[in-house]
Amino acid sequence: MTGPIAYSPEVAAAREAGTPLVALESTIITHGMPWPRNLETARRIETVIRDEGAVPATIAVIEGTLHVGLTDEALSQLARAENVAKLSRADLAACMATGGTGATTVSATMIAARLAGIEVFATGGIGGVHRGAELSFDISADLRELAETPVTVVAAGAKAILDLPKTWEVLETYGVPVIAVGQDVLPAFWSRRSPHPAPLRLDTASEIAAAHVMRGALGLPGGQLAANPIPEADEIPAETLAPLIEQALADAEADGIAAKSVTPYLLARLYELTDGRSLEANIALVLNNACLGAAIAREIAGLRDRVAGAQIDPL
Ligand code: PSU
Numbered sequence: 001m002t003g004p005i006a007y008s009p010e011v012a013a014a015r016e017a018g019t020p021l022v023a024l025e026s027t028i029i030t031h032g033m034p035w036p037r038n039l040e041t042a043r044r045i046e047t048v049i050r051d052e053g054a055v056p057a058t059i060a061v062i063e064g065t066l067h068v069g070l071t072d073e074a075l076s077q078l079a080r081a082e083n084v085a086k087l088s089r090a091d092l093a094a095c096m097a098t099g100g101t102g103a104t105t106v107s108a109t110m111i112a113a114r115l116a117g118i119e120v121f122a123t124g125g126i127g128g129v130h131r132g133a134e135l136s137f138d139i140s141a142d143l144r145e146l147a148e149t150p151v152t153v154v155a156a157g158a159k160a161i162l163d164l165p166k167t168w169e170v171l172e173t174y175g176v177p178v179i180a181v182g183q184d185v186l187p188a189f190w191s192r193r194s195p196h197p198a199p200l201r202l203d204t205a206s207e208i209a210a211a212h213v214m215r216g217a218l219g220l221p222g223g224q225l226a227a228n229p230i231p232e233a234d235e236i237p238a239e240t241l242a243p244l245i246e247q248a249l250a251d252a253e254a255d256g257i258a259a260k261s262v263t264p265y266l267l268a269r270l271y272e273l274t275d276g277r278s279l280e281a282n283i284a285l286v287l288n289n290a291c292l293g294a295a296i297a298r299e300i301a302g303l304r305d306r307v308a309g310a311q312i313d314p315l
């Protein structure tokens with residue numbers, strides 16, 4: 001199948017039947033986790049979503065076509081491939097136009113999800129404001145995407161390698177709802193709790209779904225971030241991580257790492273510095289987010305059915 005967008009058979013069937021869908025990014029597979037754990041994790045995430053009554057749609061550009069839903073063969077090839085491009089809003093179109101292959105980050109995955117009519121997207125952690133951004137101006141395109149594209153993103157917050165307070169400030173400026181799930185403080189990716197009070201707190205998938213539908217009814221552009229804390233058993237305490245993050249940042253600076261390479265470099269360096277523990281935590285939190293994402297997608301589908309059935313306006 002060629003053309004600008006291709007749906008996998010499973011996703012095409014779900015669209016036809018109205019089964020809730022959950023979008024998944026591919027950068028986490030190609031740039032966020034080492035082989036072969038990346039493939040194993042990508043498959044497990046998809047299984048969690050199916051077990052929760054939704055259909056996974058992993059998104060990537062392969063030879064110029066934007067794939068929404070990957071067959072297991074395509075997933076395996078991508079997980080093994082080297083030198084895959086990392087695509088954000090800025091480079092998605094050029095990659096497709098030139099027949100390239102690339103993994104989608106949060107921003108590009110949100111764009112693809114919207115095109116496919118998928119309202120929920122689960123991942124690990126969003127990009128944000130990098131430490132030292134006052135000099136480097138390194139702020140992830142993920143933040144502006146959340147302000148523009150109406151998809152609910154389930155993540156364990158922003159990655160703790162970032163400047164979290166500045167990340168939350170930018171999202172507030174952009175009018176993006178940042179919702180801590182079930183607690184009063186924002187999570188910090190590998191750790192359940194950060195010192196930052198949550199701007200919003202919702203405790204259930206049904207409340208998050210209702211907020212999503214209400215935003216649409218109000219005609220507000222943009223999505224919302226459901227910041228879902230990592231399960232307690234899998235977290236790495238923030239105190240343990242803090243010096244290791246400092247070390248990874250110092251190494252990145254010494255190695256002259258910049259632009260798109262910063263996030264993959266820091267994740268890989270932390271993997272070494274924690275003897276692999278950061279990866280185990282990362283896998284656990286993504287699986288946890290997939291589970292919540294599927295529940296939110298089911299709730300949104302239920303709300304839409306009720307609204308359509310009663311022919312009422314949600315407002
Ligand atoms: N979360 C992870 N691993 C990752 C990423 C997020 O657990 O690899 C990726 C996401 O695709 C996110 C991107 O959109 O990192 C942010 O990159 P940058 O900081 O260059 O915008």
Ligand code: MN
Binds near residue numbers: 140141259262
């Ligand atoms: Mn960047």
